Amino acid sequence: MGASAEILFGGLFQGSLYAMMAVGLALVWTTIGVFNFSHGVFMMLGAYLAWQFVDIGLPLPVVLPLAVVAMAAIGWLLQASVVRPLIGRPNIVLVVVITTLAAASLIENGVLELWGPRSKQIPPLLEGNTTIGGVGVSMHQIAIIVITPVILAALWLFLNRTRLGLALRAVAQNEDASLLVGLNVTALYGLAFAIAAALAALAGIFLGGYRFMSPVMGADPLLKALIVVVFGGISSISGPIFAAYLIGFFEAASNYYFGLYWTPALLFAVLILTLMVRPEGMFARSSRSLA
């Protein structure tokens, strides 16, 4: 009982965080066709902004939307400065890997300068602990497990049930045709980055209420999100979500049975196997689109 409850719970919790991160990566890839290596830094910066807002005395219900909106704006700005000027270049994929890595490095060191190396923590969403199926869990983790699917469902509804979401999906599929129906393609690119950054910030705030924060706290979740999108396929929004939870459960099971040290190696074994068997991902079509 203890084992399965622990794996189930750990998987749901990790899966939630990975899904929030991976969906943002997939959104940017499908709409703009670039890979955003500053995604992990978005997560970290969101957590630090939230910490700063809490530090000046704002209550958590105010801090949460404030930090998320601020990160959306930062995501938009980053897109405008290091991605948009490169759009149309034939080698854009590679160049954007470098510019977003450079931006990530700058932001990481900027945060280190500004807030220092000492570990910080954000107050949890909900105080207290409880016991489910013989496993002790914090209310904070339960809140994350409940909130994440709601946010992902809202994102899915936005993409599939609104006019703006339809426009985002269209840009992902054919840029010229999108221009010819009068879509504002650059604004939609900005929007994709803003949504991705907001989701990453939320993941950062969730993580910062559970573990200690540091300027490099986004690196590991970014790596995991990368594994998730490669495993699940990046061509849709639902692929990475399923994959995130699967990887979450896999990690929890591996942690339980093989220990913390073996887990990354096993994860990469899964990744390599996926690339050998189904290079487009487990839940993917071969084209780039959001559906």
Added chain:
Amino acid sequence: MSALLEVSDLTAGYGQVTVLHRLSMAAGEFGNVGLFGPNGHGKTTLLRAISGLLRPNSGTIRFDGEPITGLSPRAIVARGLIHVPQGNRLFPDLTIADCLALGAYSAHARPHEEANREKVLSIFPKLRERWRQRVRTLSGGERQMVSIGTALMSHPRLLILDEPTLGLAPKIKDELCAAVLAISKGGVPLIVVEQDVEFLLELSQHLYLVNHGEVATEIRPGQTMDHAEIMSMYFGH
């Protein structure tokens, strides 16, 4: 009466390669305009420059008397100048319903969305049967119908069609030609690029032969031109 669209001394190209050399033309003056000429001589480049996908090097494009040279495609769509590009792969993972909704995205087209949808479905009744089907699952002819239908949703004042019947089976092609004629009769002036000279002669009153990025010959309404003469212009003497 002045022309709805006036292109004068347009020079445009890609990088170092200039495709159009001081090309001038007009459309929407008397009926439909047909563009013809060998492949790779600038017809598509001209259309891309008109719809704002390609920024011209020099020259002016005026629509309804106002200069639109160098405007964004969005601003040009908002004026009702709508371009259906060649061999449209459209939005493979959107449904027909989605594509048509997208066609009415521009603010000027939104009030007419309902009426335009009825119009599109009366011209292309097949689309109603496949309403919730993704574009990637449609045949080439059906995809072309969705492309033109999407453009009609944008409430065009002038509609540009780049080789609407390219690569289609004869039966589908006839169906599509009839639809294009119906659109024209409905009061939307057209600019059509087409390799099928018979269809082009039937459809258009005003023809331009584009060769080496220039207008080699203009055939104005009233001037007659038979198939043989056009063929000889096409292939040289």
